[in-house]
Amino acid sequence: MSPDDEIIPPPPDDSTPAEPRGADAADPGESTCAGMSETEMRANAIRLAFGGDEQRLEEFCAVLREWLPPGAAAVLRGSSVTGFRWEDGAPFDAAGPGTSDLDLTFVGEPVLAWFLPHGFYIPDLHTMPLGDDHHDISPALLPLRRRLVDMVGRPVNIQGTRSWIMFVREYVMRQPYLTLVGKLESS
Numbered sequence: 001m002s003p004d005d006e007i008i009p010p011p012p013d014d015s016t017p018a019e020p021r022g023a024d025a026a027d028p029g030e031s032t033c034a035g036m037s038e039t040e041m042r043a044n045a046i047r048l049a050f051g052g053d054e055q056r057l058e059e060f061c062a063v064l065r066e067w068l069p070p071g072a073a074a075v076l077r078g079s080s081v082t083g084f085r086w087e088d089g090a091p092f093d094a095a096g097p098g099t100s101d102l103d104l105t106f107v108g109e110p111v112l113a114w115f116l117p118h119g120f121y122i123p124d125l126h127t128m129p130l131g132d133d134h135h136d137i138s139p140a141l142l143p144l145r146r147r148l149v150d151m152v153g154r155p156v157n158i159q160g161t162r163s164w165i166m167f168v169r170e171y172v173m174r175q176p177y178l179t180l181v182g183k184l185e186s187s
Contacts, residue, residue, distance in 0.1 A: 033170055033176040033177055033178070034169075034170045034171075034174045034175055034176035034177075035174070035176065036081070036082065036176040038178065041076075041081040041082070041176060041177075041178040042057075042081075042178060044080065044081050044082065044083050044092075045057060045076055045080050045081050045178055048079075048080050048083065048092045048093070048100075049076075049080040049092075049102055049152060049154070050152065056151070056152075057180075059151065060148065060151055060152065060180075061074075061180050061181055063144070063147060063148065063151070064104075064180060064181045065181050067144050068106065068111070068181055068182060069108075069110040069111070070110075071108050071109075071110060071182075072106055072107060072108035072110050072111050072182055073106070073107040073108060073163075073179060073181060073182030073183055073184050074104060074105070074106055074107070074179075074180045074181040074182060075104070075105045075107060075166065075177040075178060075179050075180060075184070076102060076103065076104060076105075076177065076178045076180055077103040077104075077105055077169070077175060077176075077177040077178075078101075078102070078103035079091070079092040079100055080092060080100065080102050080103070081176060081177065081178045082176055085100075086175060098153055098154045099154070100154065101131065101154060101155035101156065101157050102148075102152060102154065102155070102156045102157070103129070103157055103159070104148070104156055104157065104158050104159070105158075105159045105160070105161055105166070105177070106158065106159070106160050106161075107160075107161055107162065107163050107166055107182075107184055108162070108163065108182075108185075109162065111160045112124060112125075112127065112160045112161075112162070114138050114140045114141050114160065115127045115130075115137055115138045115160050116136075116137050116138065116139075118137065119134060119136075119137025119138060125161070125162055125165065126159075126160075126161045126162070126165050127159050127160040127161065128159070129157035129158065129159040130142075130145060130157060130158045130159070131145075131155060131156075131157035131158070132155060138158070138160075141158055144158070145158055163184045163185040166184055
C-alpha cells in the first residue's frame with residue numbers, strides 16, 4: 001500500500017448509524033450499507049483489490065455474471081470494501097501486497113446447492129468460505145475460484161448464504177458489503 005492510498009476508516013463499533021465520510025458520500029440519495037456509501041465501497045475495492053483499474057473490476061463482475069444463476073447475487077465484503085479488517089482493524093494488505101484475500105459471497109437459495117453438506121456453518125442457510133482452509137466444500141466452484149484468483153493475484157474466498165443473513169451482517173453486525181452482481185431480496 002502506498003502513502004497515497006486513502007483508506008476510509010471502518011464504521012463505528014456502536015449501533016448508531018455512521019455519518020457519511022468523504023466527498024463521495026455527500027449524495028443524500030445514495031444507498032449506504034452499514035454506514036458506508038456504495039461510492040466509498042466501490043472506490044475502495046477498485047483501489048485496493050483491483051490495483052486502481054475499474055476495468056479489472058468490471059471483468060471480475062462479468063465472470064461472476066457467467067456463473068450466477070437467475071435470482072442470485074454476488075457481494076464483496078471485508079477489508080477490500082472497508083479498507084480495514086473487521087476483526088482487528090488492520091489495513092488491507094497489512095502483511096504486504098497481495099496478502100489480503102477477497103471475501104466474495106454468493107447470495108440466494110440456488111447457490112447453496114453448490115456446497116457439500118460438511119461445508120455449512122448453518123445447514124442450508126450459510127456456508128463456510130471456499131478457500132485454502134476449506135478447499136473441499138464445493139468442487140463445483142473450484143474452477144471459478146481458480147479463475148478469480150488468477151484474475152486478481154490474491155486469494156478469493158467464496159461463501160454462500162441467504163439474503164436474510166446479509167441483513168443480519170449489515171444491520172446487526174454493522175458489516176458493509178458491496179453488491180457486484182444481481183440484487184439482494186428484500187428482507
